[in-house]
Amino acid sequence: MQSVTTKQTAGILEVSETTVRNWVNHGLLSPVAGNNNRFDITAVELLKHEILTGKIDRLRKRANKKNTNNSFIPDEYLESNDCVVEINQIRAMFMAESLDLSTALFVLTIKQLALRNELTINFDRIFAADSYQNCLRKSLASELTAWLAELDLNNRTSAEAYSSLFATLTDVSQEDTVGIIYQSLMIAGNKARKGSFYTPAVIIEDIFKDHAGREGLFLDPCCGTGQFLLRAARNGYSDPNQLFGIDVDKLAVRIARINLLLAFPDISFSPQIFHANFLLEKTGDRPFAMIATNPPWGADFGDDDLADLGKLYPHIKSRESFSYFLAKSLDLAAKNAVISFILPESFLNIRAHSDVRALILERSSIMAIHSIGRQFKSVYTPVIRLDLLNVAAPAGWPVCLRQPDNSENIVPQARFQSNLDHIFDAGLSEEENQIVAKLYSLPHLTLKNNAEWALGIVTGDNKKHVTATFEDGLEPVYKGSDVAPYHLKTTKSFIRFIPGSFQQVAPTARYRASEKLVYKFISNRLVFAYDDKQSLTINSANILIPGFADYPIKVVLCLLNSKLFHFVFAKKFNTHKVLRGDLEKLPLPLFSEKILRELVALADRAILGEPVADKIDAVIFNALNFSSTEIDLILSGIALK
Incomplete structure (x- = not known):
């Protein structure tokens, strides 16, 4: 078998090396066994053929999101469509005036707080730190003055543009209004580089319904603007000090902290949401009873970060971002804690992800695998939800396989352990597996080496x-x-x-x-x-x-x-x-x-x-x-x- 490097593969396919890695993460291309930096030339050329013979647009849209300059409204994240016209107006204004992103979001946040009766302010005082001393809660004033101090006010566009932006926002009915606007303003390519596509509320809601009544600390290790934290607040977490979030996106953290304050309007507290790298920074030894998130998929890492990640997680050979998040979550969660992750369907059976599947089988009990189909705008990958219990599975542990139509099958976790590459064959019921096992039990030949x-x-x-x-x-x-x-x-x-x-x-x-x-x-x-x-x-x-x-x-x-x-x-x-x-x-x-x-x-x-x-x-x-x-x-x- 002739193989080529990632760089050579990128040259043959006429895409970036990052795009090649993204295709690997989504199951479009698989590295050769034992070497994640080399690919079978046959598979590479066949993928090129698919691009050249009619499927090029779909593949380039899927893979080259990392190079696109398009932004879009995350329809799947909206609770209603009433605000779409207004968000489009804000987007158009933002683009036309080349507004600074952090300053624009700060202005919109102030308007949201005013509409929520958290403060009273006129636009001409919006960039004055003493304007926020009249906030009903000191914790909110601290958040706003800290954010204001980070803005580069000397280089901002004319006040008239921000005044118009301030006036345009009138609908703050969404739970995460500013977060939705933030995502709609983010360049799609930037989202893909970060591996971050925000999660439809119904998916998060289902997680908390399925695991209702759990007590203890909750963590979202890549919390974005706080979607999972807000749903936790809606579903039984009455103490905001039990809710923890971490994200590498400083703006998202700013929005998430204010969102959580709004979710608990009668409490003055400092949100436990931090700007940090969950994978590389120490996160303490708090015993989290539940960790739930939609981790980045196929996110880019610098060479130095990859070297550090390799030392911290030597068992993860794929360099896949969601695998690192799973590995650390297993380390950080308390015994018998629930871990719920939203993942690409390719996680279940692509050989590159056999490393993290083996780790899961060794360290945890798989509670359920939910097949939930395509969920993200402009992302063609089907999605699954993986629910784990952070304790090694006892003999005979049953796994629930839930299909999109809510039908369920129960299979033993030991089946996945015995599968080659530890494939999680979630589409196979136990009755169907018996048929497959019957076929394999018969005397047979295989094409391997033949x-x-x-x-x-x-x-x-x-x-x-x-x-x-x-x-x-x-x-x-x-x-x-x-x-x-x-x-x-x-x-x-x-x-x-x-x-x-x-x-x-x-x-x-x-x-x-x-x-x-x-x-x-x-x-x-x-x-x-x-x-x-x-x-x-x-x-x-x-x-x-x-x-x-x-x-x-x-x-x-x-x-x-x-x-x-x-x-x-x-x-x-x-x-x-x-x-x-x-x-x-x-x-x-x-x-x-x-x-x-x-x-x-x-x-x-x-x-x-x-x-x-x-x-x-x-x-x-x-x-x-x-x-x-x-x-x-x-x-x-x-x-x-």
Whole structure:
């Protein structure tokens, strides 16, 4: 296997190294085993193909958020849409006048406090420190004068612009009005660099409903403007001194401290919300009974920070920000404390995150994994909620798997422990797992060390090398969309095969093999075609050449296109890419000679286009002794996918 560095990968994909790391964090690209800085050239080039052949906009929007200059209103965070017009006016004014962000938010905060009857002030006195001595609470006056002291008033835009901003805000009905405005003013690229996308209130509310009645200290280690802290105040935390927050964003901390004061209008207190780096700074030894947060995903770290993080958390090899937050939370939480994190779905099964999954299995009891789908505007990654109890799991500990429709399955945590790479196969019920286990319990072969693999040609410039018009010297070339179950479709693409002119090409013998299987790489299901015409493939049409002496290639073809294997692939691996590593884990059952011949004969008919897929499935199910109940469960599982 040829591999390339992160820097080389960025060059091939024509993106930044940061973007490459972001794609890793979201499951679009996986480093080679044992080295997070190197990538299989095959996977890199196939990802490039996806960009070049129509999915470019979605990928660039997803990955290059870190380079965009767009801001947006976080609709998912609004309790109602009544304030949208006003926020848009504020955004437009802020951009048009090039206002200083901290000063603008300070002005809006003062207006919010005036509308909430916390103080009385005229705009012409807004930047005078003595104006805040009439605050009803000394703690609030301290917050405002401290913030005011940090503003660079000598360089601020004319007072008229801030006066207009002050006058524009009239609706402070949102629980976190200034926080919403702050997020709407933040450049989307800056949010992505920080890994910070704020959380819909309903998700946070569900956490506190599910863990109602817990006593003791609460911590949000990356609290932003205080969403989790405000919901804690709504859900049984009557003492603000039990609520702790930390964030690296100083402005967010300023807003969060004032938000918490507003949540407890009858109490004068100093909020326990601090501007600090939770991962790198000492946070004391308070026994937190609950830690809940939406940690940064794929946040950038400087080289010095990465070196320090490596020393503090040597077991986290992925350098993933949310993994560091999980690791420290496990250290900081009291015994039997609840830890609830909002995470990307890729956390469950991507190999890069096996380090933190192993740590979780060793140190905690998984209470529940909630699949909650896409939740963040302009972020395409599905989301899960992970609830842990900070104590090692006893034997037989049950994990609740809750689906988006609120259906639940209970599975033993020990199952995750036994999975390769400690995959948390949360889409697999225990009944479905028994079917998978039954298949794996049968005598079988695997493709690992028993096959040759190849990437489709990577030309480096498809416009130059690939044409839709046939000419002498050209031959058909098949891409991923040309791959159908059992056969290749008629292609409209042609190429002149000169290996030395391409950016990346497999050994010619792989393309010219007497028999080979061609499969879609970008797919959430298995789609394999048979080829005995020595055809060329390009980009996301990969090649598999099984090397078994007595196990026909056409039987492998039948299995890989079968409903049974689609079920196993979808439930076990739950990915939109057909990875070689996953294919190598699939069990190829040892059939009798009679069944082998029968499947080969049916494969021949399927290759010719006959509708015999159901007959092939029936032969496989019958040969492996699957009951009608098990078959129904398999078929319903596929239908749900």
